[in-house]
Amino acid sequence: MQSMLWDGQSLSLLNQTKLPAVVEYLKCTDYERIGEAIKKLEVRGAPAIGAAAAFAFVLGARQSAKSDRLLFLKDIESVDGYLRSTRPTAVNLFWALDQMMNVIKEQSDRIELPNLLNLLEQKALFIAAEDKRVNHTMAEFGAALFKEPVSILTHCNAGALATVEWGTALGVIRQAFSEGNIKRVFADETRPLLQGARLTAFELQQDHIPVTLITDNMAGWVMKNKMVDAVIVGADRIAANGDTANKIGTYSVALLSHMHQIPFYVAAPASTFDFSMATGEQIPIEERGEFEVTHFQGIQSAPDGIAVFNPAFDVTPNQYITGIITEYGVLKPNYQEEIKQLKDKMEEN
Ligand code: MRU
Numbered sequence: 567m568q569s570m571l572w573d574g575q576s577l578s579l580l581n582q583t584k585l586p587a588v589v590e591y592l593k594c595t596d597y598e599r600i601g602e603a604i605k606k607l608e609v610r611g612a613p614a615i616g617a618a619a620a621f622a623f624v625l626g627a628r629q630s631a632k633s634d635r636l637l638f639l640k641d642i643e644s645v646d647g648y649l650r651s652t653r654p655t656a657v658n659l660f661w662a663l664d665q666m667m668n669v670i671k672e673q674s675d676r677i678e679l680p681n682l683l684n685l686l687e688q689k690a691l692f693i694a695a696e697d698k699r700v701n702h703t704m705a706e707f708g709a710a711l712f713k714e715p716v717s718i719l720t721h722c723n724a725g726a727l728a729t730v731e732w733g734t735a736l737g738v739i740r741q742a743f744s745e746g747n748i749k750r751v752f753a754d755e756t757r758p759l760l761q762g763a764r765l766t767a768f769e770l771q772q773d774h775i776p777v778t779l780i781t782d783n784m785a786g787w788v789m790k791n792k793m794v795d796a797v798i799v800g801a802d803r804i805a806a807n808g809d810t811a812n813k814i815g816t817y818s819v820a821l822l823s824h825m826h827q828i829p830f831y832v833a834a835p836a837s838t839f840d841f842s843m844a845t846g847e848q849i850p851i852e853e854r855g856e857f858e859v860t861h862f863q864g865i866q867s868a869p870d871g872i873a874v875f876n877p878a879f880d881v882t883p884n885q886y887i888t889g890i891i892t893e894y895g896v897l898k899p900n901y902q903e904e905i906k907q908l909k910d911k912m913e914e915n
Contacts, residue, residue, distance in 0.1 A: 567580070567726050567727065567769065567772065568580065568726075568730075568731065569582075569609065569611075569614045569726060569727050569728070569729065569730060569731075570609065570614065570617065570618055570621070570694075570730065571591070572621055572690070572691065572694070574687075575595070576593050576594055576595045576625075577593075577594045577600060577618065577621040577622070577625070578591040578592065578593050578594070579591065579592045579594060579600070579603050579608055579609045579618065580609075580727065581608045582607060582608055582609060582610055582727055582764075582765060583606065583607055583608050585727075585764050585765055585768055586764055586765075586767075586768040592608060594622075594625075595625070596625055596626075596629060597622040597623065597625045597626035597629065597645055597648070597649065598648070600618055600619070600621065600622035600625070600649075601619075601622060601648055601649055601652050603618070604618060604619065604649075604652040604653055604659075605652050605653065607759065610727075610728065610761070611656075611723060611724065611725075611727060611728020611729060611800070612656035612657070612658040612659075612728065612800065612801065612802045612803075612834075612838055613658050613697050613701075613728065613729040613730065613734070613835060613837070613838075614727070614728050614729055614730065615652075615653060615656050615658060615659045616656070616658030616659050616661060616662035616693065616697075616837065617662065617690070617693055617694045617697055617729075617730050619649045619652075619659050619662050619663055620662045620663075620665065620666055620689065620690035620693045620694070621690045621694075622645075622649055623645060623646065623649065623662075623663065623666040623686065623690065624666075624683070624686045624687050624690050626641070626642070626645030626646075626648075626649075627641075627642060627645065627682075627683055627686050628683055629641075629645075630642065630645070631679060631683065633679065635674065635675070638674075638679065639670070639674065642667075642670055646663055646666070646667060649663055650663060653852055654850040654851075654852050655802045655803060655811055655849065655850060655851060655852045655878065655879045656802040656803065656838075657802070657803040657837075657838060657839075657840045658802075658835075658837050658838055661837045662693055662837075665689060665693060666686060666689060666690070669682075669685050669686055669689050670682075670686075673685055694730045695730075697729055697730040697731070697835070698729075698730050698731040698732060699893075700835045700836070700893035701729055701730075701731065701732040701733060701734060701737045701835070701893075702732055702737065702741075703893040704734060704737060704738065704833055704834075704835065704891055704892060704893045705732065705733075705737035705738050705740060705741035706741060707891055707892070707893070707895055707896050708737070708738030708741065708742070708798070708831070708833055708891040708896070709738055709741035709742040709744075709745055709747065711796075711831070711889070711891075711896065712742050712745075712747040712748075712796070713747070714747060715746065715747050715748065715749045716742075716747060716748065716749060716795035716796055717748075717749045717750045717751070717752065717793060717794050717795050718739055718742075718748065718750075718751050718752070718794070718795070718796050718797065718798055719751075719752040719753075719754065719785060719788065719789070719794045719796075719797045719819070720735050720736070720739070720751060720752070720753055720754070720762070720766060720797070720798055720799060721754040721756060721762060721782075721785075721797075721799050721812070721813060721815055721816050721819050722754070722756045722761045722762055722766070722799065722800065722812065722813035722815075722816070723736070723756070723761040723762060723765035723766045723769070723800075724736055724798075724799060724800025724801075724833065725737075725765065725766060725769045725770075726769060727765050727769060728765075728800060733769075733800075734800045734801075734833040734834055734835065734891075735798040735799050735800045735831075735833045736766065736769060736770070737833070738798055738831075738833050738891060739751055739770075739775065739798065740773065740775070743773075743775050748775060748776075749776065750776045750777070750778060751766075751770055751775060751776065751777045751778070752777075752778050752780055752785075752788055752793065752794055753766040753767045753770065753777055753778070753779050753780070754780060754781075754782050754785055754815065754819065755779060755780065755781050755782060756782065756813060756815060757781075757782055757815070758858040758859050758862075758876065759858060760863075761813065762779070763779055767779045782815050782818075785818070785819055785822055786822045786826075789822055789823065789825075789826040789828055790826065794826075794828055795828065795829075796828060796829045796830075796831065797819055797820075797823050797828060797829070797830045797831065798831045798832075798833055798891075799812050799813075799816050799819070799830075799831075799832055799833070800812060800813075800832070800833060800834060801832050801833075801834035801838050801890075802838070802879055803838060803840050803843070803849050804832070804834060804838055804839045804840065804890065804905075805840060805843040805844065805845050805846045805848065805849060806839075806840070806841050806842075806843060806844050806845075806902065806905055806906075807844060807845050807846075807884055807901055807902050807905070808884030808887060808890060808897070808899070808901025808902070808904075808905060809845050809846025809847075809849070809881050809882065809883055809884050810832050810834075810846065810881065810882045810884070810887060810890070811846060811849045811851065811879045811880070811881045811882075812832070812879060812880070812882065813878070813879060813880075814877055814878055814879055814880050815880070816879075816880055816882055817880040817881065817882045818880075820882040820886040820887070821886065823886070824886045829888040829889070830882075830886055830887055830888050831887070831888055831889050831890070831891055831896075832882075832887055832889075832890045832891065833890075833891040833892075834890065834891070834892060835892060835893055836892055836893060836894060836908060836912050839905060839908065839909070841905070841909050846881035846882075846883065846884075847881075849879075849881055851877050851878070851879050851880070851881070852877070852878040852879060853875075853876055853877050853878065854876045854877075854878050855876065856874035856876060858876055859874045859875075859876050860872060860874060884899070884901045885899075887899075887901070890904075892908065894908055894911050894912075
């Protein structure tokens with residue numbers, strides 16, 4: 567299953583707001599439509615948002631293609647600014663846009679515009695290809711943690727749909743399953759938008775990986791009854807000390823795991839680390855509209871005028887994380903030091 571397909575002229579996005587009932591691709595021919603798709607969660611999941619934004623940047627540059635260099639750079643700034651404003655928490659969005667802006671900074675006064683546009687497309691294709699590659703590498707490191715068949719609980723969707731292909735947390739699960747080491751996956755439904763029920767359950771079922779759907783408030787009882795051996799989740803942003811932002815509800819799952827002495831793993835590529843943020847306290851948390859909470863799949867489920875709090879993410883403090891699975895290996899506490907070494911390795915590459 568492909569979350570996005572680039573044909574050289576447009577980006578087709580698998581519309582994740584319609585899954586699993588309808589499998590429909592949205593053909594986006596301009597950067598504004600991709601930005602809108604990111605805002606509306608038609609494409610979602612940190613690495614997928616980053617890759618989609620990179621392709622949006624290519625379209626935005628082509629839409630401008632002013633022969634005057636200064637006017638072109640002005641347009642680029644507004645494309646970049648618009649895409650950065652779509653969602654605040656997943657750092658992969660900003661990471662991918664930084665990569666695209668670096669091409670502009672390094673090349674815009676050295677080469678002709680058509681060549682620059684080609685370079686931008688090459689960069690976006692590279693970002694997408696790298697995402698696939700790192701997911702597979704990460705999956706191998708993660709699967710090696712399990713030497714015998716286990717049952718895993720996951721929250722939200724960190725699968726093929728949330729990336730360009732294969733997935734982070736679900737990539738690890740896919741790899742471990744292929745090695746005979748997954749008995750069953752418990753998928754939290756993930757209120758309010760049901761990424762677990764609609765997307766994770768769908769993806770795993772398609773791959774014939776045994777999956778049981780539970781509502782979010784069942785996780786503790788499932789753990790208490792020894793039905794889960796480990797938890798694996800994805801991440802939207804990881805601070806320099808290992809504090810991890812992920813879908814709202816992840817923090818509660820981490821606390822439950824801690825209480826039940828169940829290992830709690832985060833799987834995320836290096837592009838999800840934000841070395842500029844010392845702790846998770848600095849991570850911006852997106853707040854979304856109240857309609858998502860007052861209505862369940864479009865049907866009103868709360869009284870008119872009720873006050874609503876709807877943070878889309880929470881932050882799990884590093885002390886509750888057993889390991890962070892990356893394409894460079896599995897980081898273990900002490901995260902401060904391990905993440906510093908990760909940064910050094912990334913700079914060597
Ligand atoms: O609001 P969403 O659906 O974009 O949130 C997605 C998550 O929280 C995922 O767990 C995270 O982005 C990791 S995806 C590999």
